[in-house]
Amino acid sequence: MSHIPVMLDYVIEHLAPSAGDVIVDGTFGGGGYSRRILESADCVVFGIDRDPDAKGRAEPLGSDFGDRFTLLNGPFSEMEALVAEEGKSSVSAVVLDLGVSSFQLDEAGRGFSFMREGPLDMRMSQDGISAADLVNHADEKDLADIIFQLGEERDSRRIARQIVRERADSSFETTLQLADTVERAVGGRRGKRTHPATKTFQALRMFVNDELGELAGGLMAAERLLGEDGRLVVVTFHSIEDRMVKSFLADRSGKQEGGSRFMPEQVASGPAPSFENVRRVTAPDVAEVAANARARSSRLRSAVRTSAPAWTDEFEIPVNLPSLSEVL
Ligand SMILES: C[S@@+](CC[C@H](N)C(=O)[O-])C[C@H]1O[C@@H](n2cnc3c(N)ncnc32)[C@H](O)[C@@H]1O
Known part of the structure; x- marks a missing residue:
């Protein structure tokens, strides 16, 4: 589409x-x-x-x-x-x-969608650290913070705990593998219209792409x-x-x-x-x-x-998270 x-x-x-x-x-x-x-x-x-x-x-x-x-x-x-x-x-x-x-969401190979099986990638630039790297290597606390702050997901701790538990057996490679894990962590769909992995995927995408x-x-x-x-x-x-x-x-x-x-x-x-x-x-x-x-x-x-000079002070990001390289 x-x-x-x-x-x-x-x-x-x-x-x-x-x-x-x-x-x-x-x-x-x-x-x-x-x-x-x-x-x-x-x-x-x-x-x-x-x-x-x-x-x-x-x-x-x-x-x-x-x-x-x-x-x-x-x-x-x-x-x-x-x-x-x-x-x-x-x-x-x-x-x-x-x-x-x-275009990016619909292409399974880019790994942005929890509805399409593909590699867990999510990199807009097709370069650097992927969502799979993040999910397989970040600390449980960092994962929970990312999912909570960027996804505004209330179940972030449960989701992070489930990810860390499951990756000990086999690493995360695909989108649907992660989507299923998130669904298990929150106890299924519970009649919700949106997929339980929506916020987690959004948070990981925002973090991977800074x-x-x-x-x-x-x-x-x-x-x-x-x-x-x-x-x-x-x-x-x-x-x-x-x-x-x-x-x-x-x-x-x-x-x-x-x-x-x-x-x-x-x-x-x-x-x-x-x-x-x-x-x-x-x-x-x-x-x-x-x-x-x-x-x-x-x-x-x-x-x-206006005609005034650009301000020189940095504009602060309102969430406090480590950088991508710091969590790996
Ligand atoms: C929502 S789409 C834009 C759609 C566009 N306005 C149109 O009408 O077709 C966002 C696009 O911006 C690119 N993008 C997102 N963040 C970017 C960034 N920080 N620098 C450059 N491109 C970025 C994405 O790769 C994507 O192709």
Whole structure:
């Protein structure tokens, strides 16, 4: 199945492409956003994806839009270096649409899905430490923390204990092997509509791909790369990610998150705001959710870059977990 772009009309409205713009689509995927951006205005688009398979999906855009479109392979946290290689040091807009595409989920060999038998892989870049490495070697406590914090899974300890018990007999190689173990750990499906392994798979995928680290790095890179009046648009599917984007934009626009509901917007002291005009779309349209279940949990936040310098302080990730290399 192909990937249905989420909140596409809102993305275009907030991104506001116009002739002469240089726009970074930091999560190219199937190119749904890139194509619509290129159709909306006579602009240039750099599509970034860390998945080498994106190359094949980018070919039609090359034929349809010629040198107005270029695909760059790498993580979006490195967008400045990637576009610098193309001779650009400033851009008009950046869009990020987080997570994995339907292409990746549907391909059993990538190991993202608990519904398809495949190697327990989950690496977007097809490189580095896999989910199997993590599940077979991490400490029980680290596994439980990852599953609890990134999956928001209340049964994380039981799941981690079951994984460690079962891997002593034979190591985890496949997706369904892990899905069955999680199901056993929580005592079966217990009438639930969602598969009991949903949150565990999400947590492992986010950890293996350092998705929160990438988001923090991507937001700061976009802040540095966007010129004055540049638009930043971020679509998230996970509450931790949405909170990160919200607090990044609240910080950078000089609005502290309200300590009191009677004073919801306090103006912060500190560097001059690097963003203004912060907006959000908190839910997709009903018709979109009916047509695309994946859209259900989507949230969009956007802001416009001011002329102030990018802030130099690091933007902290709100969960406290060791890094991938530390747990192995
Ligand atoms: C949800 S899909 C994007 C779909 C796209 N908007 C479309 O309309 O077809 C996310 C894509 O971004 C890529 N991706 C996720 N995190 C990334 C990162 N940190 N750096 C680069 N690419 C990333 C994934 O490999 C995937 O192809």
